[in-house]
Amino acid sequence: xxxxxxxxxxxxxxxxxxxxxxxxxxxxxxxxxxxxxxxxxxxxxxxxxxxxxxxxxxxxxxxxxxxxxxxxxxxxxxxxxxxxxxxxxxxxxxxxxxxxxxxxxxxxxxxxxxxxxxxxxxxxxxxxxxxxxxxxxxxxxxxxxxxxxxxxxxxxxxxxxxxxxxxxxxxxxxxxxxxxxxxxxxxxxxxxxxxxxxxxxxxxxxxxxxxxxxxxxxxxxxxxxxxxxxxxxxxxxxxxxxxxxxxxxxxxxxxxxxxxxxxxxxxxxxxxxxxxxxxxxxxxxxxxxxxxxxxxxxxxxxxxxxxxxxxxxxxxxxxxxxxxxxxxxxxxxxxxxxxxxxxxxxxxxxxxxx
Ligand code: ASP
Numbered sequence: 001x002x003x004x005x006x007x008x009x010x011x012x013x014x015x016x017x018x019x020x021x022x023x024x025x026x027x028x029x030x031x032x033x034x035x036x037x038x039x040x041x042x043x044x045x046x047x048x049x050x051x052x053x054x055x056x057x058x059x060x061x062x063x064x065x066x067x068x069x070x071x072x073x074x075x076x077x078x079x080x081x082x083x084x085x086x087x088x089x090x091x092x093x094x095x096x097x098x099x100x101x102x103x104x105x106x107x108x109x110x111x112x113x114x115x116x117x118x119x120x121x122x123x124x125x126x127x128x129x130x131x132x133x134x135x136x137x138x139x140x141x142x143x144x145x146x147x148x149x150x151x152x153x154x155x156x157x158x159x160x161x162x163x164x165x166x167x168x169x170x171x172x173x174x175x176x177x178x179x180x181x182x183x184x185x186x187x188x189x190x191x192x193x194x195x196x197x198x199x200x201x202x203x204x205x206x207x208x209x210x211x212x213x214x215x216x217x218x219x220x221x222x223x224x225x226x227x228x229x230x231x232x233x234x235x236x237x238x239x240x241x242x243x244x245x246x247x248x249x250x251x252x253x254x255x256x257x258x259x260x261x262x263x264x265x266x267x268x269x270x271x272x273x274x275x276x277x278x279x280x281x282x283x284x285x286x287x288x289x290x291x292x293x294x295x296x297x298x299x300x301x302x303x304x305x306x307x308x309x310x311x312x313x314x315x316x317x318x319x320x321x322x323x324x325x326x327x328x329x330x331x332x333x334x335x336x337x338x339x340x341x342x343x344x345x346x347x348x349x350x351x352x353x354x
Contacts, residue, residue: 029074029167030074030075030112030166030167031074031110032070032073032074032075032112032113032163032167033076033077033078034063034077034115034116034163035079035081035101035113036059036116037083037084037093037097038056038082038085038086039085039119039122040144040146041117041144041148041158042055042060042116042148043055043056043147044057044147045147045150053147053149053150055084056084056118059080059083060116063078066156067156070160070163073160073167074167076163081097085118086117086118086119086143091238091239091335092238095233095236095237097115097128098129098133101135102132102133102134102135105133105137106135110137111138111167112138112139112171113166114139114141114142114159114163115139116143117142117143119143119180120192121328122178122190123187123329124328125141126141126178126190127325127332127333128336129141129187130175130176130187131231131332132233133176138174138177139177140162140166140171140179141176141178141179142158142180143180145198158181161212164216170219171219174186175187176188177210178190180200180201181200182211183201183210185203185208185209186209186223188325189205190203191203191204204303209221225354228353229353231337240266240338240339241266241335242267242331242335243259243262244267244269244331245267246270247270247276249272249278250278251280252280253280256281257284265294265338266293266294266295266296266331266338267295268334269296270327271298271299273301274311275297275298275322276311276312282312282317289319292342294320294334294347295317295319296320296321296334297314298322298325299326305321305324308321318344321351322351325351325354
């Protein structure tokens with residue numbers, strides 16, 4: 001009897017010690033806030049094997065409970081910011097996200113932020129936040145190519161990886177990151193390259209900056225082009241209108257002239273090759289530039305730089321170039337730049353700095 005009581009006592013003591021150790025460990029875990037915006041990672045379909053599904057239907061608490069392992073890596077809190085397919089992403093949601101993340105870090109209510117997001121416009125949100133989040137703490141975007149109900153869904157593993165990257169102190173000071181398919185990318189450089197493949201995210205110019213394997217991230221490269229100059233959007237409720245025009249053989253000036261009439265503030269031209277245009281489109285872009293619209297040449301090739309004065313006399317036409325930013329990323333930098341200035345030299349410098 002005595003022996004039994006003693007054993008019970010030892011058992012109770014062990015449990016208590018274990019509980020204390022666990023509490024101690026939990027307290028030491030980094031605090032990661034997950035901001036959910038929708039996308040396929042929160043998508044649900046009718047069948048495990050059919051492709052059809054609706055993005056952004058699974059709410060954040062269910063998403064987080066589906067991956068219990070994340071709670072071993074960090075003290076997790078979740079917030080629903082939006083519940084949309086990222087094809088519906090907007091300046092309004094971007095501003096909401098940037099303001100919320102800046103507030104979280106200002107108030108020191110988390111050490112890192114993970115954003116669950118659709119893959120279609122993840123690169124644009126990443127670029128926007130890279131330029132508007134004022135803190136060096138990790139911000140990691142994650143999504144999925146297959147909905148949460150699919151047989152071999154990729155969202156759970158991607159979410160686990162993203163929390164692991166966010167919780168790793170080595171992720172600080174690297175700008176906004178994207179964790180997808182076992183790879184870590186700089187949000188500035190990453191782009192979606194394939195419509196349906198799980199290996200769709202690539203940085204065509206520079207490659208991934210880190211590899212995730214066996215619960216760890218190893219970083220290999222770091223961009224020197226992350227922004228030293230950030231854009232303060234704390235008071236912004238909208239951004240100057242900038243639209244993108246696509247270049248192709250025998251294109252007409254109709255879309256450019258329509259934008260001149262609309263009085264947009266900027267046009268990003270996704271040109272052929274090194275940002276080239278045919279004569280009628282060139283004349284229309286020149287008209288736009290003379291009307292005070294800032295014209296930024298990017299290109300449709302998907303990689304490489306758009307360079308000044310190649311086949312185009314940018315100085316004479318008053319154009320700026322996007323350097324290595326693709327058109328959709330160039331649009332974001334142009335909108336943010338136009339919030340502060342319409343001086344073309346300053347705007348061009350922003351493109352060479354970022
Ligand atoms: N259309 C979806 C979205 O961007 C696709 C995805 O998440 O993979 O929200």
